[in-house]
Amino acid sequence: MNKAFVRESDSDVRHCPFCGSLGSAVGRVTLDAWLKPEFRGQIGESAMFCIQPQCEVAYFDSFERVVTIDKLTRPAYPKSADAPICGCFGLTCGDIEADVADGSVARTRAAVERAKSPDARCSAMSANGQSCVGEIQRHYFKCKAGAP
Numbered sequence: 001m002n003k004a005f006v007r008e009s010d011s012d013v014r015h016c017p018f019c020g021s022l023g024s025a026v027g028r029v030t031l032d033a034w035l036k037p038e039f040r041g042q043i044g045e046s047a048m049f050c051i052q053p054q055c056e057v058a059y060f061d062s063f064e065r066v067v068t069i070d071k072l073t074r075p076a077y078p079k080s081a082d083a084p085i086c087g088c089f090g091l092t093c094g095d096i097e098a099d100v101a102d103g104s105v106a107r108t109r110a111a112v113e114r115a116k117s118p119d120a121r122c123s124a125m126s127a128n129g130q131s132c133v134g135e136i137q138r139h140y141f142k143c144k145a146g147a148p
């Protein structure tokens, strides 16, 4: 076994230590926005967001430090089903489901347009630090596939 390789993979922890899901990399902007100030020091400058909805770990880092969802400033999608997918503009899964039920794409399309605009602040407003456009589209197609 090559020791250099082991050390390198240890320092690059990308899977949640609790549930084993692949995390989504986040930076300081996201962590500062989502962690209550008293818990901000529990994790480093950059971390990973656990994307598994049922897992209580919100963020973890390469030192196996974890911050659980109760340390966050507000409910985070997808940990909380009622939380907005897009923190920027408040679009929820319910809005998307309403679109699918109406046979419309009005709410979903408007949110995607806004999320692509310069006003979007996804890196701070979405818990996974990513643009919410991908999540919105994924949820829309999932609902549409499940609709009668």
Ligand SMILES: [Zn+2]
Binding pocket: 016, 017, 018, 019, 020, 021, 050, 051, 052, 055, 056, 057
């Ligand atoms: Zn997890």
Ligand SMILES: [Zn+2]
Binding pocket: 086, 087, 088, 089, 115, 120, 121, 122, 125, 126, 131, 132, 133
């Ligand atoms: Zn957004």
